[in-house]
Amino acid sequence: MTYLIILSALGGGALIGLAAAMLLFFNNRTAGISGTAAGILPPWQQDTGWRLWFLAGLVLSAPLWTLLGGTVHIQIDAPLTVMAIAGLLVGYGTRLGGGCTSGHGICGIARLSVRSIVATLLFMTTAGITVFLVRHGF
Amino acid sequence: MNSNFSSFISGLVFGLGLVISQMTNPVKVLAFLDVAGSWDPTLAFVMADALLTLGLLQRLIRKRPEQIQDTDLQACVNPKAGVDAKLISGSAIFGIGWGLSGFCPGPALIGLTSGLAGSYVFAGAMFIGFFLFNRLHRDR
Numbered sequence: 001m002t003y004l005i006i007l008s009a010l011g012g013g014a015l016i017g018l019a020a021a022m023l024l025f026f027n028n029r030t031a032g033i034s035g036t037a038a039g040i041l042p043p044w045q046q047d048t049g050w051r052l053w054f055l056a057g058l059v060l061s062a063p064l065w066t067l068l069g070g071t072v073h074i075q076i077d078a079p080l081t082v083m084a085i086a087g088l089l090v091g092y093g094t095r096l097g098g099g100c101t102s103g104h105g106i107c108g109i110a111r112l113s114v115r116s117i118v119a120t121l122l123f124m125t126t127a128g129i130t131v132f133l134v135r136h137g138f
Numbered sequence: 139m140n141s142n143f144s145s146f147i148s149g150l151v152f153g154l155g156l157v158i159s160q161m162t163n164p165v166k167v168l169a170f171l172d173v174a175g176s177w178d179p180t181l182a183f184v185m186a187d188a189l190l191t192l193g194l195l196q197r198l199i200r201k202r203p204e205q206i207q208d209t210d211l212q213a214c215v216n217p218k219a220g221v222d223a224k225l226i227s228g229s230a231i232f233g234i235g236w237g238l239s240g241f242c243p244g245p246a247l248i249g250l251t252s253g254l255a256g257s258y259v260f261a262g263a264m265f266i267g268f269f270l271f272n273r274l275h276r277d278r
């Protein structure tokens with residue numbers, strides 16, 4: 001069981017790296033999800049097309065995996081008000097910080113960007129502190 | 139290759155990676171962030187492997203920073219760009235939201251296929267957050 005989890009983690013990680021390399025090679029783009037998604041909102045630029053296609057592929061991966069016989073695991077325990085506040089913080093924070101787990105954590109660190117390394121250490125730390133306070137702090 | 143087609147396939151493969159590694163599951167992501175609880179290190183394996191794969195392929199692809207078009211992320215593409223207050227405060231704020239929910243942007247968008255109310259609320263709020271940033275910082 002445990003080794004199946006490690007195998008799927010490694011397989012999934014390799015696919016994420018491959019996808020980011022593909023977008024870099026064919027589109028000259030970094031696979032940062034927050035930047036890609038935010039770019040479909042106004043003020044519109046000329047480059048909405050590839051963003052919508054990327055996001056469509058991203059979302060359709062779940063039904064494709066189900067079709068192939070896999071299981072998509074998504075379980076949410078937090079109440080809706082917490083999810084609303086968290087969504088706002090993630091949306092605003094990733095734009096202000098210039099990237100999220102994919103843009104900074106994978107694409108940026110793979111390029112050995114100091115900004116991305118600092119950003120990733122920071123959001124991992126504040127996320128860890130938040131979980132600690134919610135689960136063990138009060 | 140047609141650029142819309144390649145970005146669609148890239149999105150699909152990226153999503154499959156998240157789904158297969160279960161990084162789409164907030165409960166599992168929170169278990170990684172909960173170092174003081176029963177810690178689940180899976181996310182570290184996923185990230186390390188994604189970094190290794192991209193790092194190796196990147197050496198073959200050989201793009202210079204100025205060839206990469208994403209203006210939004212130019213600063214993370216350019217290794218010499220400095221750390222500033224926006225990067226620090228934005229990343230700190232993002233981490234709090236990530237720790238509250240277990241969702242970062244990619245998994246949140248895939249979560250829209252789950253039919254769970256929490257997914258819709260989170261994704262809606264996230265786009266409001268994006269929009270808020272555009273209004274406050276981008277229309278100079």
